[in-house]
Ligand code: NAI
């Protein structure tokens with residue numbers, strides 16, 4: 253049966269705030285979890301991924317998890333280790349112990365950030381391209397994908413790892429014209445990831461059907477995902493403001509963009 257009760261971790265964050273609005277119309281009953289209080293949601297569980305018992309209690313009785321919580325930018329190795337590596341391990345242990353069948357894991361394009369970006373006639377980047385993290389942050393997403401594979405092979409916990417591009421209401425840079433995922437397409441993709449049959453551990457890229465796409469959406473479409481948006485409607489304005497990507501600029505040479513040269517730092 254399709255999952256109904258879904259734990260949304262990271263519910264207070266940017267993507268969590270969008271998905272709190274966009275997922276319930278698909279029929280999900282969301283339970284919210286974050287280390288920060290969630291605006292307008294007094295029932296949300298305030299807890300830390302580092303607290304194993306709190307995580308286990310949060311997953312108890314849900315059908316599936318959409319796992320967004322964690323450090324979403326670059327940080328020190330120690331902080332990434334606690335939140336993203338140990339925290340994601342706690343979540344998978346809790347899912348195994350509580351018999352939760354499926355997790356949708358918010359991986360990131362920064363797991364493969366040092367992959368040269370397609371230019372000219374280069375083919376789209378396949379989902380099985382060797383991983384080349386561009387930060388400790390990206391490295392933690394590689395760990396999460398491997399953890400997901402282990403928990404599928406060993407314990408039968410299913411995962412769709414979504415290597416999200418940039419999910420914001422609008423693209424705000426020229427790079428985002430290639431990697432943008434509209435919030436509505438994000439909800440479509442998460443819904444497909446929650447409901448497709450027999451996913452085992454599947455890795456997909458998460459973006460809209462952008463004209464300037466850098467990667468192959470085949471494995472996402474195979475789940476039933478049909479993106480409806482294209483960032484191209486924002487292209488004229490963004491290119492007028494910033495110009496086209498300069499192929500000689502090192503921060504435009506790779507898929508991960510400025511994360512390879514000057515990554516934004518997690519502020520907490
Ligand atoms: P965000 O930084 O706005 O939200 C992350 C949330 O996780 C925050 O509300 C924070 O309080 C919570 N959190 C952090 N550490 C925690 C801990 N130890 N225990 C409990 N909660 C904790 O990030 P955003 O943009 O909403 O991203 C959500 C997820 O999607 C992240 O895992 C991020 O890495 C991933 N992602 C997002 C992309 C995007 O375009 N928004 C792109 C690629 C990946």
Ligand code: 15L
Pocket residue numbers: 324325360361362416417418419431
């Ligand atoms: C990410 O992984 C970040 O979480 C998000 O804030 C964006 O910076 C995104 O990548 C991106 O590549 O634009």
